[in-house]
Amino acid sequence: MGLFDFVGNIGKKIFGKEEEASSAVTQHISEDNPGVENVAVKVENGVAKIEGTAKDASALEKAILMAGNIAGITKVEAEGVTIASGEALASDDEFYVIEKGDTLWKIAEKAYGNGAKYTKIVEVNKEVIKDADKIFPGQKIRIPKGL
Incomplete structure (x- = not known):
């Protein structure tokens, strides 16, 4: 599913220290959950690695954007996410x-x-x-x- 690049110094600031980032990003996605079950995010050096099961490709794309539009996140990796519908991530959007x-x-x-x-x-x-x-x-x- 690849790596998605983002501008790291813009966006909503939800954590102060990288030690807080994983739980803060996981909570952020969970609050407006776009359809990813058992969502968990690990953040290391500005890279957010999302895990869970997305109901469809659209849900995963939304979770990627939610994580990537946070200040301090420069890349989002979604290889740990399974898409339940079986469709590919690449949509027409x-x-x-x-x-x-x-x-x-x-x-x-x-x-x-x-x-x-x-x-x-x-x-x-x-x-x-x-x-x-x-x-x-x-x-x-x-x-x-x-x-």
């Missing part, structure tokens, strides 16, 4: 890194030709976008296809 000056409206205009469809982006990223007015450069989100 694409990952997008928010740039300075981006708004969800502008991103939706680029992706779909219609800025009003930004609500669909918020909906599929509800675990990482808590407030549509509060996105930040370097944040990675999913852009669903087929709208």
Whole structure:
């Protein structure tokens, strides 16, 4: 399932010392669990290694984004996760890194030709976008296809 890169110095700050990181990231994913049973995360040197059983590829992608958009996490490894549905991780959705000056409206205009469809982006990223007015450069989100 590979290694996913993130910008380590941005995102939500949920731990102060690396010794706290594993339990803090595990708890963070568990609170808004996107569908990963027995989720456990081990963090070493900024790399979050997720373990558990995802109900489907979408659930795993959401867990990866939740972990990766935390300050102090530079990479997420998901080789310890089994996808219960048997589907592959690669979906039709694409990952997008928010740039300075981006708004969800502008991103939706680029992706779909219609800025009003930004609500669909918020909906599929509800675990990482808590407030549509509060996105930040370097944040990675999913852009669903087929709208």
